[in-house]
Amino acid sequence: MRTMRKHLIPTVRGAAAVAVTLTLALTATACGDDGSSSGSEGSGEGKIVFWDNNGGPRTAIWKEIIAKFEKKYPDIEVEYVPIPIADVQSKYDTAIQGGNDSLPDVGGVGTAYLANLVVQDALEPVADRIQDSSLKGKLVKNMVDSVRAAGGDDKEMYSVPTSANQGTLWYRTDLFKAKGLPAPTSWDNFYKAAGELTDQGDNKFGFTLRGGAGSIAQAMEMMYAQSGIDTFWNGDKTTLNDPKNVAALEKYVGLYKKDTPSADLNNDFTKMVAQFDQGDIGMLQHNLGSYTDHLKAFGKDKIAGVPMPPSAEGQPRTIVSNPVDGLGLFKASKNKAAAWKFIEFAASAEMNSLWNEDVGAIPANVDAANDPWIQQAPPTKAALQSLSDPQTKVVQLPYYLPDWNTISKADNEPNFQKVLLGKMTAKEFCDKVAKELNEAQADWKEHS
Incomplete structure (x- = not known):
């Protein structure tokens, strides 16, 4: 029988973790x-x-x-x-x-x-x-x-x-056609469309983003796709707070309230998809799972989806691993x-x-x-x-880390909302998450 290791207690550190680990091991042995x-x-x-x-x-x-x-x-x-x-x-x-x-x-x-x-x-x-x-x-x-x-x-x-599954940029082909805009197959096209499709006075927006539950994984998709950084780790240190990723996050969150609805702050994926499917938003970044919802809302002729664009023309596409x-x-x-x-x-x-x-x-x-x-x-x-x-x-996102979900969801989603609200900088956010990930990686390597 393999020893029950610390991985099973993702949020406990040090001596307390060892004590719980030993208890689990003894319990499993006692069960036979x-x-x-x-x-x-x-x-x-x-x-x-x-x-x-x-x-x-x-x-x-x-x-x-x-x-x-x-x-x-x-x-x-x-x-x-x-x-x-x-x-x-x-x-x-x-x-x-x-x-x-x-x-x-x-x-x-x-x-x-x-x-x-x-x-x-x-x-x-x-x-x-x-x-x-x-x-x-x-x-x-x-x-x-x-x-x-x-x-x-x-x-x-x-x-x-x-x-x-895979991250996809969904866009309203009818709205793009009306404005004479090219498909968002490059980041220049994406940001141009986000601005030109926005008319706040008429409550129309070029994009909707995810600020509530699940926001960080979605932000990472946008960051790595724009930066072109193709690995999550550089040795035992994460690339999350690499200056190119920080710059990409700054550009992404800069869309909030300028080219997106203010309600995006609390969007989980359900609210985000529903908001997009109401018809007044030009683009949405989500995975393939929402395709049928978009088809029901608009029909096949008014909706299209493209993979996340490469960081620049001629560069390989960099996408984060979906489960x-x-x-x-x-x-x-x-x-x-x-x-x-x-x-x-x-x-x-x-x-x-x-x-x-x-x-x-x-x-x-x-x-x-x-x-x-x-x-x-x-x-x-x-x-x-x-x-x-x-x-x-x-x-490859580090799903193997016991603390991955805690770090990338519950512990830091409120901080991502602070970034959207301008109460925390993109660099401060990335540095905080990176520090926690580096510690989790070191902990995992020590006990694996």
Whole structure:
């Protein structure tokens, strides 16, 4: 059994963390099995349990895929268990402490909490299985890289990627056409359009930004795309407060109240998308997940989406890693052979395409790229092309850090609002967040 390490207590430091870690380790030992035992390959037949990590919105498509799988493999039965997305990480943690019988054979696993499962030794490495399967060479490289990075082990993979999202600049083609503006495929075009589409007296704005929950990750997308900095770390120090990123953040927040509504200060993604879809705003930066909302609001002829522009003409595109969804094989499974058959089937080109068409995400299987639905969804096609482009540089956000969510969300979102209000400078904000990230990185390296 791997020792339960400090990663499990992300907000505790020093001696207190050691004490809690020892308590967890002793508790897991007392239970006799923390879910990290090696399980077995099994017969390749019989029943397996699958946990859907976003049960509800995806239930129908998973049941369709499961039915097709059971038709192909009539000797395998899949028990489907939908888990609400907000509960999935705690559900896994509780099950790991409960032991083998509490865990599924296969589970949906996102990169945002992958490291938490890896450090508890709950997942089976899958790199060798991929190499020996029909998935060899069939997975988008940048998604594979994100999975490796998120697991904190660049030599191994602990989930099979199935889909990803990506930051997109959405824009109203009808408003751009009326003003004779080019598409926001460069930052000069973007900022020019933001100004020219704004008429505060008529309550029309060129852009809407996210100032509430989730604001920092979105700001990072804008920063790294503009700066062209293509790595999150320079040694053990983050590049977040590099002068080029600070300058990019200054330009981004400079839009607030000048070319954006003042209500943006408290926007989470739901409010931001709803505000854009009311019809008086020219541009929005969000991911592909809001595409269907925009289509309902405007129709296909009045909305378009492009990947985040490169920092300058001729430069490679730099995009921050969006969470990659995937399927994990749990180490405690007593029927890994059957569980792997299910993973391989679900990640195959046909099923992966079917699933991503339903949820509106980017398929991980490269053979899905030319499927009709992608050709008919230009923003998704453009996102897939940019993500698959070998010139594209993906800035891997450190999801593996136990303190990542605390630092990049709860602890600093109020400070980002201070930047928007002019009560804190962009440099002060970046320096504060960078200091906390550098400390978290040093802490992680010391205890990993």
